[in-house]
Amino acid sequence: MxxxxxxxxxxxxxxxxxAFRAQPGGEVTAVLSADARRGAxxxxxxxxxxxxxxxxxxxxxxxCDAVYISTTNEKHHEQALAAIAAGKHVLCEKPLAMSVADAxxxxxxxxxxGVVFATNHHLRNAGAHLAIRxxxxxxxxxxxxxxxxxxxxxxxxxxxxxxxxxxxxxxGVIPDITxxxxxxxxxxxxxxxxxxxxQMTASGLGQGVEDSVMSVWRMPSxxxxxxxxxFTHPFAGTGIEIHGTEGAVVxxxxxxxxxxxxxxxxxxxxxxxxxxxxxxxxxxxxxxFEAAVRGEGRxxxxxxDGVKSLAVALAVREAARTGAAQTIDYGV
Numbered sequence: 001m002x003x004x005x006x007x008x009x010x011x012x013x014x015x016x017x018x019a020f021r022a023q024p025g026g027e028v029t030a031v032l033s034a035d036a037r038r039g040a041x042x043x044x045x046x047x048x049x050x051x052x053x054x055x056x057x058x059x060x061x062x063x064c065d066a067v068y069i070s071t072t073n074e075k076h077h078e079q080a081l082a083a084i085a086a087g088k089h090v091l092c093e094k095p096l097a098m099s100v101a102d103a104x105x106x107x108x109x110x111x112x113x114g115v116v117f118a119t120n121h122h123l124r125n126a127g128a129h130l131a132i133r134x135x136x137x138x139x140x141x142x143x144x145x146x147x148x149x150x151x152x153x154x155x156x157x158x159x160x161x162x163x164x165x166x167x168x169x170x171x172g173v174i175p176d177i178t179x180x181x182x183x184x185x186x187x188x189x190x191x192x193x194x195x196x197x198x199q200m201t202a203s204g205l206g207q208g209v210e211d212s213v214m215s216v217w218r219m220p221s222x223x224x225x226x227x228x229x230x231f232t233h234p235f236a237g238t239g240i241e242i243h244g245t246e247g248a249v250v251x252x253x254x255x256x257x258x259x260x261x262x263x264x265x266x267x268x269x270x271x272x273x274x275x276x277x278x279x280x281x282x283x284x285x286x287x288x289f290e291a292a293v294r295g296e297g298r299x300x301x302x303x304x305d306g307v308k309s310l311a312v313a314l315a316v317r318e319a320a321r322t323g324a325a326q327t328i329d330y331g332v
Contacts, residue, residue, distance in 0.1 A: 001026055001290055004064035004088075006055065006079050007071035008033040008042040010158065011093070015122075015257060016068055017046055019282035023290055030062035055079060059086040066116075066293070069093060072162055073170025077102040080117070084109045089116040089293055094179045095313060096306040098170060100331040103310050107303035116292045118285075118299035119306030121183040125284040127277035128254040128263050132242065133188050135249050135265065135274070142246030144189065144223050149181045150239050151255045152212070152230035155205060164231065165207045172209035174200070174317045175310075177229040180255070182312035183305055185217070185225055188242060193217040193225065193312050195327050200320035204232045215316045249274070257281065307331060 003020045005012050008031050020026045030050045033039030039051035052058040059067075059082060066089035069079050077097040083090050090110060096103040096119060110117035123129055135141060155163065162169045163176055186192060198215035205211040212230035219225060230236070238255035241248060247267035254261035259278035264271055288300045311330045319326040 001066055001089075001293065002029045002064045003027065004030040004032070004058055004062045004067045005048070006032045006058075006067050006069045006083070008039055008051075009070035012068065012070050013042075013046060015282045016070070016120075019280065019286045020068075022280070022283045023286050026286075029064050030058055032058050055082055059083060059088065065089060066091065066289075068120075070120075072166075073175055074098055074168060077106060080106045081109055084113050084115055084117070087113065087115065089289075091118050091120055091289060091299075092306065093120050094183075094306060095170065095175045095310045096303070097310065100307060100311045100314060100329060103303075103307045104331045107307060110303060116289065116299065117303040118289055118292070119183075119301045119303060119309070120285070121180065121301035121305060121309065122257060122281045122285060123180055123184045123255065124187045125281040125288075125300050126254060126256075127259055127279060128251055128261050129184065129187065131263055131274050131276035132240070132249050132251060136188050136242060136244075137190075140247060140265070141242060141244030141249060144221070144242060144244045146223060146243045147185055147189070147225040148241045148243075149185065149225070149227040149255075150236060151177050151181050152228050152233035152236040153177075153238060154234035155211075155231035160205065164205045164209060164211060167209050172206065172317075173211050173229050173231050174213055174313050174320075176231075178213060178215070178227065178313040178316050179309040181227045181229060182309040183301060184240065184255075185227075186305070186308060186312075188240075189219060189221070189223060191220050191223075192308055192330065193315075193328055194220055195325055196312070196315045196319050197325045198316045198320040200317070203230065206231070210317075210320070213316060213320060215319065217312070304332075 200210035
């Protein structure tokens with residue numbers, strides 16, 4: 001497949017360009033940046049043939065089958081709709097949009113156009129999370145009682161721009177990290193949260209946006225979920241715990257973009273290290289995306305997965321803003 005990058009982003013440079021090129025015949029043919037000089041420099045640095053500063057021109061002239069959207073959050077909706085109208089398959093960064101309604105429009109437009117639309121939720125591609133999901137699905141933990149997610153990190157200096165200052169661009173820890181945790185919990189439990197309560201604060205980095213949040217979610221099965229997301233915790237570490245009537249799985253340092261961390265199974269007989277594959281998360285995601293384009297299966301996280309993770313995140317923010325429990329509206 002031939003890809004165009006909508007956004008000359010760090011994540012594209014650090015993870016996605018390599019994942020696209022790792023596929024048989026994979027190419028990155030063009031990049032879009034609002035700053036023409038920055039786009040040209042980015043293209044030269046990463047061996048991309050063409051750069052554009054206008055989306056319409058890129059979609060008309062670039063030799064590409066699909067686009068990867070990694071601009072600031074408020075731009076995703078219109079850029080995705082334009083790419084879909086041009087007949088391009090779309091991989092979009094999370095959150096898909098600033099509202100559930102806009103995210104639903106994106107997914108429905110792609111279906112009507114007959115193109116593949118996917119959300120770049122990378123964690124469900126990690127070997128650690130695939131192993132955890134297998135343990136849950138196998139019944140090894142018994143009836144699931146609760147889930148605890150710790151995703152409190154120290155936001156790297158290089159990312160301390162719009163994420164901590166610009167609410168209009170989709171800044172804040174909730175759209176940046178809570179969406180990932182929503183998708184990960186949905187992936188492991190195979191059900192959607194129905195209600196949330198939450199509190200948020202600015203604890204050192206946020207300027208007009210939250211940089212830390214804690215929330216509790218109710219699942220249809222009765223499972224209780226608690227999550228903690230933050231930009232300001234350099235020593236907290238990340239992890240997920242899933243506790244059941246017959247055992248528990250405790251995973252440390254697995255909420256990451258690289259194949260790392262540990263997974264431990266605990267039951268009445270003791271503690272066991274759980275092995276998992278250490279493949280590249282994004283390369284796996286791209287294999288599944290390209291298979292979906294060929295009509296073979298579905299992307300690892302499709303558009304509806306992106307809609308639902310956004311809906312959970314927005315409900316968490318509203319619960320924290322109002323101090324009242326929020327029923328989650330998935331817009332469908």
